Amino acid sequence: MSDPNNPNIAIRTTPQWALYQRESFWNTNDGKYPIFNTGKYYSSCNAGLSWTHLSNRQAFYRHRIVPRMLVDTNQRDTATEIFGHRVSAPIGFAPIGINRIYHPTGELSVAKVAQELNLAYCLSSAGSYSIEDVGKANGSGPRFFQLYQSPDDELCISMLQRAFDNGFDACMLTTDTWSLGWRHNDVFTGNYAFYHDHGAGDLGLQDPVFQKRLKEAGIDPKKNPKEAGQKWIDENIWHGRAITWEKMKWTMAQWKRISGGRPFCLKGIQNVEDAKKAVELGVDGIVVSNHAGRQVDGGISSLDALEKIVDAVGDKIYIMFDSGVRSAADAFKALAIGAKFVFIGRLWVWGLSIAGEHGVRHVLKSLLAEFDILMEVGGFVKIDEINRSCIDSLPNSSNLIAEHSAI
Numbered sequence: 001m002s003d004p005n006n007p008n009i010a011i012r013t014t015p016q017w018a019l020y021q022r023e024s025f026w027n028t029n030d031g032k033y034p035i036f037n038t039g040k041y042y043s044s045c046n047a048g049l050s051w052t053h054l055s056n057r058q059a060f061y062r063h064r065i066v067p068r069m070l071v072d073t074n075q076r077d078t079a080t081e082i083f084g085h086r087v088s089a090p091i092g093f094a095p096i097g098i099n100r101i102y103h104p105t106g107e108l109s110v111a112k113v114a115q116e117l118n119l120a121y122c123l124s125s126a127g128s129y130s131i132e133d134v135g136k137a138n139g140s141g142p143r144f145f146q147l148y149q150s151p152d153d154e155l156c157i158s159m160l161q162r163a164f165d166n167g168f169d170a171c172m173l174t175t176d177t178w179s180l181g182w183r184h185n186d187v188f189t190g191n192y193a194f195y196h197d198h199g200a201g202d203l204g205l206q207d208p209v210f211q212k213r214l215k216e217a218g219i220d221p222k223k224n225p226k227e228a229g230q231k232w233i234d235e236n237i238w239h240g241r242a243i244t245w246e247k248m249k250w251t252m253a254q255w256k257r258i259s260g261g262r263p264f265c266l267k268g269i270q271n272v273e274d275a276k277k278a279v280e281l282g283v284d285g286i287v288v289s290n291h292a293g294r295q296v297d298g299g300i301s302s303l304d305a306l307e308k309i310v311d312a313v314g315d316k317i318y319i320m321f322d323s324g325v326r327s328a329a330d331a332f333k334a335l336a337i338g339a340k341f342v343f344i345g346r347l348w349v350w351g352l353s354i355a356g357e358h359g360v361r362h363v364l365k366s367l368l369a370e371f372d373i374l375m376e377v378g379g380f381v382k383i384d385e386i387n388r389s390c391i392d393s394l395p396n397s398s399n400l401i402a403e404h405s406a407i
């Protein structure tokens, strides 16, 4: 797997990784990309020809809100509950890794704003600040921990323990991204985000078990930060070793033991059979997500998947949603189809990229205002009133939308 001289193997691993392995390539690019460009390109990239992203956006276009009139919406309330936390809205921060490529204050700013607005925050296990520091920045805010399952069991246990000790009280295991999708734009631009800032993976580099691994491998992270960062990403994030239901059961059991039974969720579910299996195995929640269309190209839209999954298991498991939400109306449509909670990803990343903490605050406050006004003018008073009667759908064969863009 890690033999850069074998072209057949290199092409089967992540394309960005394959490029990175060619010293000549990355030497020519050393330090040439300003960090903000790396983030801009990295966050906008989709898998393949962007078909999945397009289908995500098209599905929102096909569903239309049906407003109610003559309703007293002056006492409306956007608040809801997630995992025992009362939050301002059913909209939260999806986990996004290595935030330092967008802004030097990265996760610290995002977690701070999440607390300030009382919104649910999910930290990526590929974070660029430590679990401890992000926990502090988030204060008393409701926070969850997303796990990229490392094949190193001791390391997983260590990360879950640190997450729980620092107030992250639900675990989301990401099921769709243990190998990086084929992302054309990153390949074309030679943009390997993890190359910058030592892979920016401080969350891992500060883990005691990972530090032990570095020592065993004879890598001094102070002398060789790039090698250390690369080991973190290659072996623990994009390791290319499939996560199976068996492994997931192990991880759930570890989390339940460590946290005394706090919620365990699967992120990245699109298939009804997978959702049923999650119910069967006693998983607490699923995030219906196609990773913003960055993994499988030509995939079903996350909103269509949501509809099928809600129909099959909506009364048996807590269903969350993400992928392609760009406005309050989009979030509303996902709730109307049956999601209990909606996460946004790129929206907050763009705010972070443009103006750090202020940018994140601006995006989220605008989105919350838009959501509140939508309830006001649409005739909706409470979140649990939002259901299928609030939307109408065009047939699935509707034409492409003009709005399509790479992001």
Ligand SMILES: Cc1cc2nc3c(=O)[nH]c(=O)nc-3n(C[C@H](O)[C@H](O)[C@H](O)COP(=O)(O)O)c2cc1C
Pocket (backbone or CB within 6 Å): 042, 043, 044, 094, 095, 096, 097, 098, 124, 125, 126, 146, 174, 267, 289, 290, 291, 292, 322, 323, 324, 325, 343, 344, 345, 346, 347, 349
């Ligand atoms: C730049 C970028 C980085 C991401 N990093 C992670 C990650 O570290 N962990 C994870 O589970 N999902 C990650 N995701 C997926 C998001 O959690 C989420 O599923 C997706 O962004 C939602 O779609 P949206 O961006 O259209 O809102 C990432 C997505 C993007 C765009």
Ligand SMILES: O=C(O)C(=O)c1ccccc1
Pocket (backbone or CB within 6 Å): 096, 097, 098, 126, 177, 237, 291, 294
């Ligand atoms: O690029 C992604 O989609 C992603 O999931 C990720 C994971 C780790 C770090 C940065 C991004």
